[in-house]
Each structure stands twice: as structure tokens, then as C-alpha cells.
Amino acid sequence: xxxxxxxxxxxxxxxxxxxxxxxxxxxxxxxxxxxxxxxxxxxxxxxxxxxxxxxxxxxxxxxxxxxxxxxxxxxxxxxxxxxxxxxxxxxxxxxxxxxxxxxxxxxxxxxxxxxxxxxxxxxxxxxxxxxxxxxxxxxxxxxxxxxxxxxxxxxxxxxxxxxxxxxxxxxxxxxxxxxxxxxxxxxxxxxxxxxxxxxxxxxxxxxxxxxxxxxxxxxxxxxxxxxxxxxxxxxxxxxxxx
Amino acid sequence: xxxxxxxxxxxxxxxxxxxxxxxxxxxxxxxxxxxxxxxxxxxxxxxxxxxxxxxxxxxxxxxxxxxxxxxxxxxxxxxxxxxxxxxxxxxxxxxxxxxxxxxxxxxxxxxxxxxxxxxxxxxxxxxxxxxxxxxxxxxxxxxxxxxxxxxxxxxxxxxxxxxxxxxxxxxxxxxxxxxxxxxxxxxxxxxxxxxxxxxxxxxxxxxxxxxxxxxxxxx
Numbered sequence: 001x002x003x004x005x006x007x008x009x010x011x012x013x014x015x016x017x018x019x020x021x022x023x024x025x026x027x028x029x030x031x032x033x034x035x036x037x038x039x040x041x042x043x044x045x046x047x048x049x050x051x052x053x054x055x056x057x058x059x060x061x062x063x064x065x066x067x068x069x070x071x072x073x074x075x076x077x078x079x080x081x082x083x084x085x086x087x088x089x090x091x092x093x094x095x096x097x098x099x100x101x102x103x104x105x106x107x108x109x110x111x112x113x114x115x116x117x118x119x120x121x122x123x124x125x126x127x128x129x130x131x132x133x134x135x136x137x138x139x140x141x142x143x144x145x146x147x148x149x150x151x152x153x154x155x156x157x158x159x160x161x162x163x164x165x166x167x168x169x170x171x172x173x174x175x176x177x178x179x180x181x182x183x184x185x186x187x188x189x190x191x192x193x194x195x196x197x198x199x200x201x202x203x204x205x206x207x208x209x210x211x212x213x214x215x216x217x218x219x220x221x222x223x224x225x226x227x228x229x230x231x232x233x234x235x236x237x238x239x240x241x242x
Numbered sequence: 243x244x245x246x247x248x249x250x251x252x253x254x255x256x257x258x259x260x261x262x263x264x265x266x267x268x269x270x271x272x273x274x275x276x277x278x279x280x281x282x283x284x285x286x287x288x289x290x291x292x293x294x295x296x297x298x299x300x301x302x303x304x305x306x307x308x309x310x311x312x313x314x315x316x317x318x319x320x321x322x323x324x325x326x327x328x329x330x331x332x333x334x335x336x337x338x339x340x341x342x343x344x345x346x347x348x349x350x351x352x353x354x355x356x357x358x359x360x361x362x363x364x365x366x367x368x369x370x371x372x373x374x375x376x377x378x379x380x381x382x383x384x385x386x387x388x389x390x391x392x393x394x395x396x397x398x399x400x401x402x403x404x405x406x407x408x409x410x411x412x413x414x415x416x417x418x419x420x421x422x423x424x425x426x427x428x429x430x431x432x433x434x435x436x437x438x439x440x441x442x443x444x445x446x447x448x449x450x451x452x453x454x455x456x457x458x459x460x461x
Contacts, residue, residue, distance in 0.1 A: 050364060079366035089361035093379045093455075102375060103365035155365060 001064060003028040003159060003190055004049060009058035011044055011214075018044045020214035021058070026159075026192055031185045033201040033222075034194045036211035037237060042194040045211070046161050049192065050081045063158065079107060082152030083161040086168050088144040090136040090151070096123070097132045100151045109155065122150040126180045142173030146180055153184075160184070162193040198241055202226055210234045247422040248431060251414075258414030259435055265328070265410055266397045269335035273396070274389070276336065277343020284348050295344060302341035308402050310334045315406040331403035331410075339396050346392060350385030351377060383455045390447040394440050401436075411435060 002025035011019040018041045026032050034042045047053040048060060051069045060067040062081060071077060091099050100122060101115040110118055116132075123129045126146035136144055145165055152160060162181065166174045178200050185191060185204050195201060201208055202222045209219040212233045218225065229235040248255075280298070283291045302310065315330040325333060354377050362372040404413035411432055419428045 052360060052364070075366045075368060077366075078364055083364045085357065085361065087357055089357045091358060091361070091376055093383065103362075103367055106371050106375065107366050151365070 002026055003030075003063060004192070005059075005061040006045070006049075007059045007061075009045070009048060009055045009060060011041075011048065011053060011056050013044075018214055019048070019055070022211075022214070022216055023058075024209060024216055024219075026190065028190055029188050031191045031204055031206045032193070032209060033205035033207070034192065034209045034211055035196075035198070035201060035237070036217075040211040041214040042211050043163050046083070046163050046192065046194050049161060050078055050083055052083075075107070079103075079109070079155050080158045081161065082155060082157035082159070083163065084145070084148050084152055084165045086164040088136075088141070088148045088168075090144055090148055092136050094136075095132075096128075096134050096136065096139075096147050099136065099147060100154045103151070104154050107155075118154055119150075122153040123147070125153060125183070126150045127176070140173060141169045142176045145169065145177050149177075149180055149184075159190045159192070162191065162195065164194050164196065166195065166197055196241065198226075198238075210237065212237075243427065244424065245427050245431070247424055248418060248427055251418045251421070254414050254418065255411070255431070255435075258409060258411035259439070261328070261409050262397070262400050262411040263439070265331055265335065265400045265403060265408070266393070268332045269339050269396055269400070270393055272332075272336035273339025273343050274347075276340030277347045280340065280344035281347035281351055284344065285351060298337075299341045299344055302338055307334070307338045307399060308405060310338055311402055311406060327403070327406045327408040330406055331400070331408045335396065335400060335403070338399070339392065342392050343389065346385050346388045347381070349388075350381035350383075353384040354380050386447075386451055386455070390444070390451075393447070394443060397440055397443065398436060 004024070004026035006022055006024040009019050009022045010017070020041075022041070022045055024032075024045075034045065036042050044053060048055050049062065049067065051067050051071065051074060054069045062077070065071070065077065067077065091102070094102065097116065097119045100119045101110070104110045104118060105112065105115055119132055120129060123132055126149055128143060128146055128150065131139060131143060131147070136147065139147065149165075165181075166177050169177065174197065178197060181191070181193075181200070182204050193201075193205070205222055207219060208222050208225045210217045210225065210229075210231075210233075212231075218229065218231050218234050225234070226238060229238060280295045283295045286292065311331060311334040314325065314334040315327065318325065318330075358376055358380070359372055362376040367375070400410055401412035403410050404416060407413060415428050415432045419425050422428065
């Protein structure tokens with residue numbers, strides 16, 4: 001059984017069909033990158049996986065459990081599925097340490113005495129051990145995004161979702177975030193990413209999923225998809241981002 | 243100009259000042275409770291409650307507060323609710339302050355981006371935890387300046403309570419004036435007292451604000 005099973009998912013915003021029957025499996029430990037033009041439904045699909053959006057039809061299962069906004073243990077489910085956003089979404093009224101430890105403390109994952117050590121540990125993993133006492137606003141965009149990743153890691157998720165996490169960054173700050181994500185990939189984290197970073201998709205992903213008009217248009221390993229695209233849509237997309 | 247005749251009445255004037263402060267603080271506390279509850283109700287899903295709160299806000303913000311006070315003091319007794327002057331003033335001013343607080347606190351809650359709430363939900367926090375730890379602190383910080391200036395308006399507005407003979411500062415002033423015939427002196431003194439109280443609160447709020455909201459301001 002795959003870690004994530006998406007079966008014929010449909011989603012409308014108003015009258016616009018955003019997802020038009022998406023089916024996709026993601027195995028444990030797999031790195032799957034979703035690419036496609038804006039409006040192709042990539043981010044919506046990602047948001048459906050942790051029930052930030054509800055699907056109109058079809059089903060999503062994560063670890064065998066059906067995902068929907070009214071599931072009885074939604075909170076426990078979300079603790080197992082981390083999501084990192086384009087806009088970082090750090091809590092600006094809390095210091096870095098508290099940003100990281102708030103959820104583990106409130107959900108009872110850790111006790112008060114373990115909090116600082118946990119923050120130090122996850123910050124070290126994103127290379128920001130020295131920023132534990134900083135305010136989010138004192139950090140660069142790249143550093144804020146790495147703190148956001150650390151905040152997710154502190155919940156020890158089984159699956160991480162990345163929604164265009166480098167799109168809001170200055171070009172020179174993209175690399176440091178991608179490096180952190182590469183390291184996580186090497187450690188065996190299951191990851192689903194929506195990204196415009198084709199270099200990253202090519203080098204790190206196990207599988208590329210090309211979405212078009214709310215469907216999975218084409219998918220396969222990067223070596224195949226980037227070199228011999230089967231559909232004209234993917235070929236023209238690859239040409240446009242080169 | 244002669245301030246000396248006023249000296250005899252210093253105890254009454256001090257008492258009046260204390261009553262004014264008491265009235266202000268009581269109305270502010272209850273008003274803020276009403277304001278928070280109202281703001282949460284306005285953001286809630288229940289339509290009848292939203293209409294009720296909306297009606298309350300419009301009623302109290304678009305009628306003279308003196309009339310609101312008269313209704314509580316003179317009209318409610320005919321419906322069986324008879325309140326002494328101070329209590330009537332406290333009720334009327336709480337409702338008046340509450341009507342303004344609802345809007346101030348609601349706009350504070352609205353100022354927190356939805357993405358912050360989403361981030362909290364995605365970490366597995368409950369609705370209540372998100373409200374208390376993620377929504378409320380920045381909302382209060384954003385609402386704080388407006389709440390404090392509304393508080394000063396409330397402090398000055400308590401002088402209305404003199405019209406139902408509550409023993410606050412302005413009412414005491416009228417009494418002292420009627421005894422001494424020193425209109426200018428009496429009103430100059432209480433004007434200075436109101437000014438001193440308002441300024442003291444402003445300074446106090448600035449200090450409290452600086453201590454409570456230590457994170458760097460959003461640029």
C-alpha cells in the first residue's frame with residue numbers, strides 16, 4: 001500500500017474546475033515533484049492532501065486513512081503531515097524557538113524541559129542553530145523558510161509537503177533552502193513538492209508529475225520526462241522554463 | 243481669582259476623582275469583555291447572533307451616550323430594573339464602550355493574515371489553541387493603540403454620569419461651585435485633574451505596551 005493514494009479527485013472553485021480527476025500514488029520514502037503551469041492545480045492538490053481544501057469527488061488516503069476536513073482525528077493527522085508554504089508563515093509575534101516548540105508543547109509531544117533541546121536539534125538540521133533566540137523579522141527570507149522547515153521537522157512528520165517554497169525568495173537565497181531539502185531527502189523523508197526549480201526536480205526527485213488542466217498529464221523518472229517528453233504539452237512546458 | 247475657598251472641599255474632590263476612576267475602569271473591563279465576545283460572535287457562523295451584535299453596535303454608536311444613560315437610569319425602572327446612579331452609569335458606559343470595542347477588536351482579529359491561522363492548523367493545533375496562541379496576541383497588539391485612545395475618551399465621557407447625580411468628579415465640581423460661586427476656579431481645577439488623569443493613562447499604556455509587545459514591529 002502506498003503512503004499516499006489519490007483516486008480520481010475532483011475540485012471546483014466556484015465554476016472553475018481546478019482538479020479534473022487526479023490519481024496519484026506516492027510510496028514511502030519517495031520524493032515526488034509536481035510541475036506544471038500556474039493554474040494547473042498543483043498547489044490545490046497539495047492542499048487537499050492535508051485537508052486544507054476539501055475534495056468535491058474522489059478520495060485521498062494517507063497511511064491508509066481517508067483524508068477529509070471532518071475526519072475525527074484531523075489534528076493528529078496534521079501532526080504527521082508537515083506542510084511548508086511559499087510565504088513561510090512564521091508566527092511573527094514569537095521568537096524562533098517558540099515558533100518551533102509551540103505546537104510540540106501544545107499537542108503534548110514533548111514536555112517543557114525538552115523544548116529548547118528540540119529547537120536546537122531541528123535548527124541544527126537546517127543550519128540555523130545560532131538563530132534560536134532571533135525574531136522572525138530579523139532573518140532573511142531563506143532563513144525564515146528554513147525555520148519554517150525546522151518547525152515542521154519538530155513534529156517528526158511522516159510526510160512533508162512543500163508548496164513552492166522557494167518562489168518568494170531572492171535568487172541568491174534559493175540554494176540554501178534547496179540544500180536543506182536535499183539533505184532531508186537523503187535521510188529518507190517522504191516528500192511531495194510543488195516547485196518551479198527544475199534543477200532540483202531533475203537532481204533530487206525520484207519521480208516527476210506533470211500536471212495540466214487539473215490532470216496528471218504525464219509522469220515518470222526525471223531522466224525520462226525531461227529528456228523524452230511524450231506529450232506536446234510537457235515538451236512545450238519544458239522548453240518554456242529552460 | 244481665588245483658589246483658597248476650594249481647599250475646604252478637597253476631600254469631596256478627591257472622592258469624586260476616585261469615583262471617576264472606578265467608573266472608568268469598571269466600564270472598560272466590562273466593555274472589553276463585551277467587545278471580545280461581540281467580535282468573536284461577529285466572526286462566527288450564527289447569523290442571528292451576528293445581526294444582534296451588529297444591531298447593538300449601530301444602536302450605541304449612533305445615539306447620544308447621554309440618552310443611553312437616561313434610558314438605563316430613568317426608563318428601565320418602569321420595566322422593574324431600578325439601578326442606583328453609579329450602577330446605572332457603569333452599565334450605560336460599559337455598553338457604550340463595548341459597542342466601540344467590538345469593532346476595534348474585530349479589526350484587530352481581521353488584521354492577522356489567514357495564512358497564520360492556516361499554519362497553526364497545519365501543525366495540528368485545535369481551534370482554541372490557534373485562537374489563543376496565534377490569532378489573539380497579534381490581534382491585541384494591533385488593536386491596542388485604538389483601545390487605549392478609546393479608553394481615554396471613556397474616562398472623559400464619565401462626566402456624563404453627573405447628569406444622573408452619580409458622585410463622580412464633574413458632579414462634585416457642580417456641588418463645590420454652588421457652594422463657593424467660584425466657577426472659573428472650580429472648573430479650571432477639575433479640568434487639570436481630567437487632563438492629568440488622561441495623560442497618566444497615556445504614559446501608563448505606552449509603558450505597558452512597550453513591555454507587553456516586545457517583538458519588533460512589522461515593517
